[in-house]
Amino acid sequence: MKFPDMVHALKPNPKSHIQENWRILDFSHHPESLHMFTFLFDDIGIPQDYRHMDSSGVHTYTLIDKAGKAHYVKFHWKPTCGVKNLLEDEAITVGGANHSHATQDLYDSIAAGNYPEWKVLIKVMDPADEDRFDFDPLDVTKTWPEDILPLQPVGRMVLSKNIDNFFAENEQLAFCLSIIVPGIYYSDDKLLQTRIFSYSDTQRHRLGPNYLQLPANAPKCVHHNNQHEGFMNFMHRDEEVD
Template sequence: AHYVKFHWKPTCGVKVLLDEEAIKVGGSNHSHATKDLYDSIAAGSYPEWKLFVQVIDPADEDKFDFDPLDVTKVWPEDILPLQPVGRLVLNKNIDNFFNENEQIAFCPAIVVPGVHYSDDKLLQSRIFSYADSQRHRLGPNYLQLPVNAPKSAHHNNHHDGAMNFMHRDEEVNYFPSRMDPVRHAEKYPTHPFPCSGNREKCMIEKENNFQQPGERFRSWDADRQERFVQRFVEALAEPRVTHEIRSIWISYWTQADKSLGQKLATRLNVKPNF
């Protein structure tokens, strides 16, 4: 078994709007990206994404200067290269927006055989909370909706309840039963996880919160760095932002990149506390 991080990469590349462009484009059509996607599919110019994975052997988990299971960290591609494994092509527009879009219930707890959950704290909370949220949003039988229902035959003990529309006249809602002699589905192999000692819930020890943000800032060209600085200056210059908060943010960005902290401190007229 290995830790795996999945990445979807668009084959057409990534294009963004500058602030001035966003005002014009968004002002004329606030759904411009949705319209572009719909029109492209309708015209046969199908958007495509490639699926890549990065893989870590659990035995190497402690060899990094950060915690690989910390969702706020990226896995360096020069150490853990992207490996192509598949692609996604959107080749058909939906016919009914409500049935096929609004009622979709994606859930990270539902995985295919061969994929299991890591101890990523955010993932662990999401696999628990998504189903609760979807039952509240769509009703207790949301998995019966065509957009969410399994494509293959299935048999479970989910009977009746609000908004049920499946008629089961020969099945019972308990297992095992002589009246309904079904059997367990064939179990797919799961990887055993040997461990010893106490398993504890605690703070992440190797946070290393500033190295990767600094590296990302330094990877940008001068124009993009300037736009980033200007956006933060505008945000921190708000009258409601206290001097203490400005100083804290400047200290954060200084730890990420000293030149970035100095630029912010100069423009905000705040004495940096390096």
């Protein structure tokens, strides 16, 4: 599993806390990194801002329909205002003037009522076709070809409100790949299987064992479970707990 090595390569030097190019390029000796570096050093590698960048999920998930049939899916987001990027010299100028330019652009746009919007699309594959390709569809370093598996629109995502408290509503968020809703499930993607464990483990270390009780992470509806005690447990329970 080379994912931890990739993360370490992109992080600052643990001795000097300086992000060094040689650490990043050293990871490029792994052939699996070609996919990532192709995007990074392409013209799309530096988005103009958050509103003008598209996105796609790393992993392959499984959607289960009403009949119980499973399909592999890849998620994609396309900005309705188009994709815009910066060249290296432009990025140096813009970032040098305001290192938070993308965050400010997003915040100011939402505050002005110019809500950023993305089309949500999926690529769908029948699990029975997994072995028919000349590549492993569950390999995160591979891209599903759109001429064979076209993008299908399923909805849209609109950011219509700025947060009121950055720490409470952003820094305390705990996104975990292991938390899913009915109708969506995992796949045999090896990296996904690893991150299912590692993300929740990291959140417990970062925010505490009861991080799911924080308002930013707790469900909005009434919920009942058998959890009790533990550090930072502020759930009010007046009933018997098995």
